[in-house]
Amino acid sequence: MERRLRKLLRMRFAAALKGKQLVCLDIPDDYQFLQPELLTVLTERLVPHLGLPTDFKEHP
Numbered sequence: 001m002e003r004r005l006r007k008l009l010r011m012r013f014a015a016a017l018k019g020k021q022l023v024c025l026d027i028p029d030d031y032q033f034l035q036p037e038l039l040t041v042l043t044e045r046l047v048p049h050l051g052l053p054t055d056f057k058e059h060p
Contacts, residue, residue: 001026023049 001024010017025045031038 001022006022006024009022025042027038027041027045031041
C-alpha cells in the first residue's frame with residue numbers, strides 16, 4: 001500500500017483504526033466486481049487475519 005494512502009486512511013478513520021493494525025493485501029486492481037478469481041484471492045489473503053466465517057462456502 002502506498003504510504004500516502006496509508007496516511008489518508010489513518011487520518012480519515014483515526015478513531016476506527018486506533019490500536020489496530022492496517023494490513024495491505026497486495027491485490028492488483030485487475031479483477032471485475034465479484035469475479036470468482038478475486039473472491040478466491042480475497043479469501044486466501046483475508047483468512048490469516050480474520051479466520052474463516054462460520055458460513056464459509058468455497059468458490060469454484
